[in-house]
Amino acid sequence: MAKKVSIVIPIYNVDGFLERCLTSVKEQSYTFFEVLLIDDGSTDNSNKICNEFVKNDDRFIYIYQKNAGVSAARNNGIRNAYGDYITFVDGDDFLEENHIEKMVNGFFKAELVISGRKNVTEKGVQEIFQSNEELFFNRGNLVKQILKLGIVYSFPWNKMYKKKILDENSLHFDESLDYGEDLVFNIQYALLIHESVLITSSTYNYVYRESSASNHMNEDSLRKRVTDLLSIKKTIQILPSNFMKEKTFLNKRIVVEGARYIRLMYVYNFSATDINFYKKVVENSYKLIKNSLSNKEKIIYYGNLKMPKTMNFISKLKNIKN
Numbered sequence: 001m002a003k004k005v006s007i008v009i010p011i012y013n014v015d016g017f018l019e020r021c022l023t024s025v026k027e028q029s030y031t032f033f034e035v036l037l038i039d040d041g042s043t044d045n046s047n048k049i050c051n052e053f054v055k056n057d058d059r060f061i062y063i064y065q066k067n068a069g070v071s072a073a074r075n076n077g078i079r080n081a082y083g084d085y086i087t088f089v090d091g092d093d094f095l096e097e098n099h100i101e102k103m104v105n106g107f108f109k110a111e112l113v114i115s116g117r118k119n120v121t122e123k124g125v126q127e128i129f130q131s132n133e134e135l136f137f138n139r140g141n142l143v144k145q146i147l148k149l150g151i152v153y154s155f156p157w158n159k160m161y162k163k164k165i166l167d168e169n170s171l172h173f174d175e176s177l178d179y180g181e182d183l184v185f186n187i188q189y190a191l192l193i194h195e196s197v198l199i200t201s202s203t204y205n206y207v208y209r210e211s212s213a214s215n216h217m218n219e220d221s222l223r224k225r226v227t228d229l230l231s232i233k234k235t236i237q238i239l240p241s242n243f244m245k246e247k248t249f250l251n252k253r254i255v256v257e258g259a260r261y262i263r264l265m266y267v268y269n270f271s272a273t274d275i276n277f278y279k280k281v282v283e284n285s286y287k288l289i290k291n292s293l294s295n296k297e298k299i300i301y302y303g304n305l306k307m308p309k310t311m312n313f314i315s316k317l318k319n320i321k322n
Contacts, residue, residue, distance in 0.1 A: 180231020
């Protein structure tokens with residue numbers, strides 16, 4: 001008996017890309033699916049595009065919510081999904097015709113299926129991330145793969161999950177986190193399963209936009225981006241004691257990335273309350289892993305925390321030279 005797939009698409013002001021995305025979903029070779037179009041308060045023509053697909057294909061379901069962020073949109077999709085499997089697609093990305101079929105076939109062997117991807121720019125395909133053979137990961141190896149840059153990583157959109165596992169464990173995205181919520185979600189899922197598979201394909205097309213707000217740091221984006229430290233901290237707390245190497249790796253991320261965030265928080269004149277809150281998170285991690293840091297890393301760490309504006313000036317000079 002065929003398994004039903006729930007495809008959740010969070011949508012926020014992507015009318016320039018949305019028709020291509022939805023058309024690629026509509027034309028999938030695997031046809032037993034529902035598409036949950038979660039409109040996160042779009043103010044452009046996204047809702048009109050969605051309604052055209054809903055009108056012409058009863059597999060498409062439109063759900064509007066007041067703007068609450070991508071995590072809230074994905075959670076809304078999870079709550080309303082009735083498929084055996086669930087996957088996520090961003091509204092500005094698109095799929096190859098056999099994407100869903102290949103992912104579903106992977107469940108004969110695993111409890112989580114992961115696909116490769118293509119990074120697509122306005123000029124065409126920039127990079128292809130895929131494996132030449134199917135790779136199976138046990139729980140420990142999956143955690144390692146999620147934490148490092150590569151094919152698996154912590155994206156939710158290159159993965160397909162068993163809906164039953166989400167429901168039985170009340171697994172959802174943490175809506176208090178603007179960044180890193182996908183890391184927490186995937187680590188939680190990984191700790192619940194025994195085996196996952198990375199299939200041999202790059203059927204997900206991730207559209208990389210240079211103009212995207214997520215690619216440019218300013219005061220508003222920093223306020224969201226710094227919550228990544230809380231995501232990493234939560235991941236450390238979730239991981240069992242036998243993942244000490246992974247905990248050390250994540251604490252180092254908090255120190256290195258966090259010190260840079262603290263520097264920028266000073267530059268953008270964040271409140272002392274906000275700075276001190278995140279500084280404590282960074283300092284606590286530093287105490288745990290300072291012996292594993294190089295002298296250069298320690299100097300940069302102290303410079304960012306003690307002389308933020310000087311370090312910011314040095315950083316700008318380096319960027320000009322490069």
